Every structure is written in structure tokens, then in C-alpha cells.
Amino acid sequence: MRTQRTRGRILGEALALFNERGEANVTTGTIAGSLGISPGNLYYHFRNKDEIVAELMRALEARMAIEPVVAPDAPGAIEDLWLYLHLTLEAIWEFRFVYRNLDDLAARDRRLRERFNRIAGRKYRGVVALCEGLARVKAMRASPEEIRTLALNVLVVATYWLNFRSLRGRGGEADLGLGAHQVMSLIAPYLVGDARRHLDRLARNYIE
């Protein structure tokens, strides 16, 4: 038990430090030092930093494995979409070091890239399913082709929003709310009547 707890603490501390300073600026020594454990103790759990990164990517994939639920009525379906996007963006924020450094991580390690692609593929299918559900209950007016194009834009904006904000000299937690608003606004124009007003209300909560 003790051992499992140490392993968990190492992962938690690594995640916090990677997010705060950038993964490239954190060594296994930094992590051990910050936890007040010996490097040997850390190496007992992880042979090197890449193993820690790989384990965190596994945790991210698990966090992202949210099955979209599609309610049979319009207000319910909007809430489902909102919740799905909200949870996704929260996971992106929690593992923001990955999203701020995607290219580098993907270039360095084929398995990390494959894992990112599994996450992205699952998200794409999730957004498509939610939009199809909205179209079914007449809350959305969009062709199947428009839904595919829309889902791809949702993916791009959600993936790169924090990155973009940090290039623009921002990228703090407040930007997460702005990102949610930006993503919702991609979907809003395809919604009709009450559904659009409902989403506008939910999205507005993020920026007020």
C-alpha cells in the first residue's frame, strides 16, 4: 500500500510541476526533491521521466474516455453536449502540459502520438454522436457533412486554445472558461430556437 501511495504521489507531483514549469524544465531530480524523497526511491517506481510522462498520458486517456450520453429531448441533449465539452476541457486543463507541448511530445515518442490520436478520434466521434442526437430531436439543423466539419473544428479549437492563449501572453485558468465559450460558439449557429438560447445561456456562464 505504501508503495502504491508513493507512486501516486510521484505522478501527482510530476503533473503539477510539468503544468507549472513545462515538462522540459522538470527532471526526475526536481520531482524527487519536491516530494522530499530520494532519487533512488523515485527510480524504484519509474526508470526515467519518459515513463512518468507515459503514465500521465495513460491517465489522461482514461480521463478522456467519457461516453457521450444523448438525451431524447432537446433541452436534455443540449445539457449533455455542454457537460461533455465541459468535462473534456477540464481534462485538457488538468493535463495542460500535454496540450502546451503536443508537437514535441508526439515527435519524441510514437506511442504518445498514438495515444493522442486515440483520444482525438474518440472525441471526434463523441461530438459527432452528440450533434447527430441534437439533429434527431430537431434542436440542430446541419447536414451529416456539416456535422463532420463542425466536429473537426471543435477538436482543433479545444486542442489548441490554451496553446494559442499562451502564445498571446495569456493561458491561465480564466482562459479555460473563454475556451469553453469559443467551443460552444462553434456549435451555436447550427442550433435552432430554444436550443440555441439554451446553449447561449450555458456558454455565457463561462465568461461572466
Added chain:
Amino acid sequence: MRTQRTRGRILGEALALFNERGEANVTTGTIAGSLGISPGNLYYHFRNKDEIVAELMRALEARMAIEPVVAPDAPGAIEDLWLYLHLTLEAIWEFRFVYRNLDDLAARDRRLRERFNRIAGRKYRGVVALCEGLARVKAMRASPEEIRTLALNVLVVATYWLNFRSLRGRGGEADLGLGAHQVMSLIAPYLVGDARRHLDRLARNYIE
């Protein structure tokens, strides 16, 4: 004249090599070798690779300094928007090594980051001006707030599209057309009547 010509050849070769292999994988030696000139000749023009990158970023900024023109009628305004986005995406493709490696370049050099931000700020204002023009001639139905949110999404998708595709294992020239299609599709739902059909036609050309 001879000297200016060599300087131009170095920049052209560097751009081609950076785009093809990634900037990190190209040295000044690679560039000189590829041109069949001595390293000394190259150093006469550029003290190091960073100077070449900085000069290419200046060239990118000049390429991006496209003033949006807004025609006084709806079909003209749509063509203007289309041309503006097309030229922007072409410049992104021409300098794709910058966009594939934005974080790293921006982290390495404050001036490159400032230059990127000037380009992004100009693009944002350009898209806002074009959308406001479309709203004026009643080709677009969007509030000023919706236009600002839309312009930001246009910027994010245009900036990161190639990056996203290359993570997904693609990212060739064919993806440029898909990117244009994705960007146009952000704007399409805000257009009304003929304007929307007109843009759909222009956008469709990219993927057929």
C-alpha cells in the same frame, strides 16, 4: 548585386529545408552544403541560424500584411473574404515550418513571439473588418460579439490546422485545401441567402 542574390538564395534554401525537415533538424552547414557554397560565405550574410529564422519571420510578416478590402455589395464582399483567407492560408503553407513549431520558436525568442502576435493581431482585425463589411451589406447576420468570437476561432483553426493534421499523421499540401474548407465553414452559418450559397461554392472547390 551578386551579394544580394546569394543572401536571397540562402533564405530560399533555408525556408525549403526548414519546411521539409523541420527547423531543428537543419544547421547552417546543411544550408551551405545544399547550396554548394562555403560556410564562410554563409556566415558573411548571417551570423547564425537564428538570424536566418528572424529574417524569414520578417518575410512572413510582410507576406501576411494583406489589407482587407471590403466591396460594397454582397457577392463582392464574399469574394474579398475568400481571397483574404486564401492568401493567408497560402502564406501559412509557404512558411509552414513556423506554424508547425510555433511554441518552440516563441519560447526561444521573445522577438519572434512578438512578431507572431503582430501577425495574429492584424489577422484578427482583418477578419473582423471583413465580417463587419458582410454584416453591413446584409450578407451576414451576426452581432458584434459573435463576430469577435468568430474571428478568434478563424485565427485558431487557421493557425493550428496544419499542426493538427500533422499530429494526425497527415499535413501535406492537400491539407491546405481542407484547412481552407474548415475555416470557411466557421463563417458559413452566419451568412444568409445567396451569400452562404456563394461561399459554399467557393469553399467546395477546395475539397473537390
